Amino acid sequence: MTKPQIPPFRLIVTGGGTGGHTYPALTAVRTLQSRLMAAGRALDVLWVGTATGLEARITAAEQIPFATVATGKIRRSSNPLKLASPANLKDMARVPLGVAQARSIVAEFRPDVVLATGGYVAVPVGLAAKMCRRPLVVHEQTVRLGLANRGLARAAGRFAVSSESTLQYLPEAARDRAVVTGNPVRPEVLTGHADKAVQALGLWGFDRSRPTVYITGGAQGSAQINGLISEILPWLLDRANVVHQCGPANEPELRRRAAELPADLAGRYLLTGFVGGELPDLLALADVVVSRSGAGTIAELTALGKASVLVPLASSAGNEQAHNAQHLHEAGAAAALLGEVTSQRLQQAVAPLLADPGRREHMAQQARAQGRPDAAERLVDVLLAEAQGH
Template sequence: MSNSHVQTRVDAANRILFTGGGSAGHVTVNLALIPQFLSDGWEVEYIGSETGIERELIASSLPIPYYPIATGKLRRYLSKDNIKDPFRVIKGVTQAYRHIRARRPDVVFSKGGFVSVPVVIGAWLNRVPVVLHESDLTPGLANKIASRFAVGICTTFPETEAYIGGGKCHYVGPVLREEIGMGGAERGLAFSGFSDGGLSGDRKPVILVMGGSLGSMSINTAVRQALPELTQRFRVVHLCGRGHLDPAADNPDYRQFEYIDKELPDLLAMSDLIVSRAGSNSLFEFLSLKKPMLLIPLTKQQSRGDQLLNAASFERSGYAKVLQEERLDAAQLVRAVADLYSDKESYIRRMGDTPIGDARGRLQRLIVQAAGKEAEG
């Protein structure tokens, strides 16, 4: 059992409901917490969207009931869907309210994303305490709305409290999945078909490219255009997103996958460099593994700017090099990767000087306290 395990005084009525989705980043913390609650004897359920990535991730990873509800996107911009989506949100609130009223969980834990808002409101209407988690430096719109109905908001960055206020914030630090540190480099090389040469010093170093759970067209294009130069020095494993495989990208030192789940710890273990977006959960996982990273954050036109702030924070700390998407092309990518690799030992040293701590244990204790259950140890 990991050091973050929290023993709780359990009876048959102890029940927790998790929610969150829309992207893998809105599920990762839930995947880290749920096994601990199951181990402690809690009944665990999940409410998510009908078609979101959370449904697949939960079904493939955990033996818990999953209840889908209607959801609508909460937009800050004009769209014809803004007319329809409020009705989907109202339907989702009704569905969540009825489920929570019937099941009476002791506490609801929300990781955020648009699907979480109806669940949080449904819990509040049933007077069930809600604990939120915000991974990014600044809160998203869903968590801003949901925070009004929560008894506590747990944060990854200490600076986040300044953007929320209200005296509800608890800084816990990064919550990491236990399995992320259990990867095997040899298994990763074998899975990728790069096992010839094994871990010997004369093998080509490996770059792992991650464009997010849905992939990134700009990163995919730049990587594939840069392959002739990159593969002179590196091997490249590319997680390109569903529907974005390119059969024409044929190179003996290049492997592409739409999405990886169970094998991801092995791919991380074998990788010498990471090229990635700048979602908070992923960044702290790379930090814990001491992987030098080149970050290409989403622009303000593509997002609310949270990844720009995350990336800037990691660059200031000396953990990452940042390449803005506006400057991204094959030549800039090759240059940035070469610079990162030439200075990789300095990045590794700085990451090694940073303690991660037991955020998962702190977060679990706060959830247990909100549920009105006492924790021991």
């Protein structure tokens, strides 16, 4: 007698816009797939996102089936005139259309569970899950709740958060359904090799007896961090090798400026718009990271245990990046530059880390103590339990 076939596990995943929402979702999909495969079961997945978000590119590259729904960007404002701006009104009008589209996608696909990781596209899909009575798991990456996830708090069967400190910010309705999983980090990020970074990025001029600093402003780069670095670059290159991820749009201008560096310093400097597949190896090579403090980056730096100097994006929602950075600073797991940031302050924060390997190692250990490398596995536990409980 042939064994009865186990039907594939059906997952709808939604979320995107930025890397911060997209990569945790992708990591959860891959981890779920391996878990199911080990149990002899296949995964049928559909990602619902926006055509213009990072998720459209990522799903195409990963060959994950992808559908889009109409979305309206929800802009926060305390000013009622701004809330009623033509752009906002037009976008709000798209929300019901998006919900209707999402509802027919969910009804047709009949997922065992829906995972929403934030970004405004998650709202119509999360609401559609509720309407179609499919279990919904929401994952929040940041310490303070994003707007989309706040809107889904009532609809979610489980509300997965990245840190204990988020529990206090959850709406009453979601608190008893909350679970701390951590923020999933792409597994390959944890297994890079320093020597491969030299090869992959052509860092032949790097002096491996000196520390390497990785400067990153997030996927789009940061004009503020680029400006600060430009002011201290010769000082930095006297002491270290530097990989500077500046954002694709800023690259031509910075490349012109880099051409003026003296030849002996230029060999230890690599400028790049965006770091793709080389990121794990580059992180393995880096002794010190200078970065924004978005939730994704923080999860990676702590899971790996990296010494870092964080320059939070001041205008991030609810000053969330400053909150992330301060949290690590207080734990001795990073140096955070809060308030007005000058190149002098940045230099003062980086200098002791470059001069003293013991200090770097101590900070790296404190960072590692904050990391949750098993976050993806925990989130998958929640997805499977929700699907089974339904």
